[in-house]
Amino acid sequence: MKKGMHFSQLISDEQNKTHFIKNAGLAKPALLNELGTSNIKLNEYAYQIINSERFNPEGLSSSITIIECALADLGLTGGGNFSEINAAIVKFDLCACPVEFGTYIRLAYLEQAESNVETVNQNPHGALTIFSKPLFENEDFPRGLYLRNFNNAKWLRGYCCSDDYIWTSDARMIFQIKHPDK
Template sequence: MVIKEITYGGLSREHLFDRLKGYPIFLNEFAEMLLFSPHFCPSPQQQSLSVAEITVGGLGLQQGGTLEEIRKQARLLGLVECPLEAAFYSRFYFTDQEEVSKKVVNQNPPGALVIYSKPLLADRNFPRGLYLRKIKGDLWLRGYRCSDDYVWSPLDAFLFQVNASSRTLE
């Protein structure tokens, strides 16, 4: 399990968008929908949190699992959802991501790092969250949609917030 400290917040959505574009970090339509949603409220102050990268199998779900099963297993390890805002900033901290060029349809792409966060809306047509991916050398921040019954592979990697009150990972 990889644990990092990240800082997020302090920028308006427009300034965050400009910073992402200037890096350059590419966003798909779903990522832009999340960033510019009236339900997304960026924090005016910077905050820090510890995050842990772990696969679904690493959580103990050797056959994979739904987001609810992943949430339950993560909590047993002292891992909780990341604020959605932190997902946008996490792209700046995970720049050495491995590139996997295998194409898949209706699945989490190989090599993607999914930021585990609460959805902004309970609407199946609205993006549920974000993932990081490297494509042809370019860094991407991509929004995704999935149903509650979608089963994530044991190889799928997620980024969680380390619960500050947890002693499991120390």
Template sequence: MGIYPDCPAITRTIEVGGLTSLQLRLKLQQQSILLNEYAQVLLSDEDFTTSNIKYILKTVDLRVTDLGFPNGATLPQIFDRAIKLGLELCPIELGPHLRLMYLDQPEGHRERLSQQHTAPSGSITIASNVVKEDDLFPKGFYLSNINGVLWLRGYTADNQHIWNPCDHFIFCQTMNLY
């Protein structure tokens, strides 16, 4: 196995924008997608911005090890390496849009569902700029399927937290307005 782009990766093309935060929350509710408290905080924060204009994002789903970190890495290390490899951080609004599109996400393995301070097995974290530089404020979103229930969840982590090599992140490859 190599380092991106010489490794297996899942790419997706996603339409983003054109919906307000309230409209996104209503669509999530209509699809029976659950939100944790951190996701609710992010979606209702005044700094959570959405684009009035629809645009297309091409994303790539990579493991931490695919970025060259076989022993895991911190969020700043992960983001810095991805940028050096030609990837971009995603807009924060990608989280709810991707959750609405990715309705067939496989369920994670139960042994990692309840481990505190780790991403649940099968979850995908959206690599995005943080809304607020506060370790107690949610950093961003991740998607999970727990016991057959789809979730859009927010998460907190400080810059010293080591993410596991098998943790998945979504990065952007290109952004195109239309």
């Protein structure tokens, strides 16, 4: 962690955006319809996550407050894997987002900057990864979701990676704020 870095400094950085995300209480079919109506594209991994029996959008809390920031802002200047990121966010009173909120986060982030840089087997340029706990501890099942605006299309994409995959220090992620009133 950066020396003297505190939660208040994290949220005061203009690049680190906070959002209040409301759960509309939609069941899976209505949620998929809402994404389609909003012209949000999904890849096969996103469909696997949403169609999983463990994906329960009706069991969510009514709302969460999130922050978008780079891993370097959390003190991970060399990047980090899932467990290192998880350890870093605790110091800032952040936690993993429920994966089900990924759909609502995508609907709230319709003004995401476009990136047309293609990548293979790495975190895509311009992506906003939603930091969440995987639904299954199986590395063959998608681990989570990320947002991307690619070729004039808004995407909610699922991804697979190993537990030791390292996100770069400039990778931007979305975390839940545990106590948004701070």
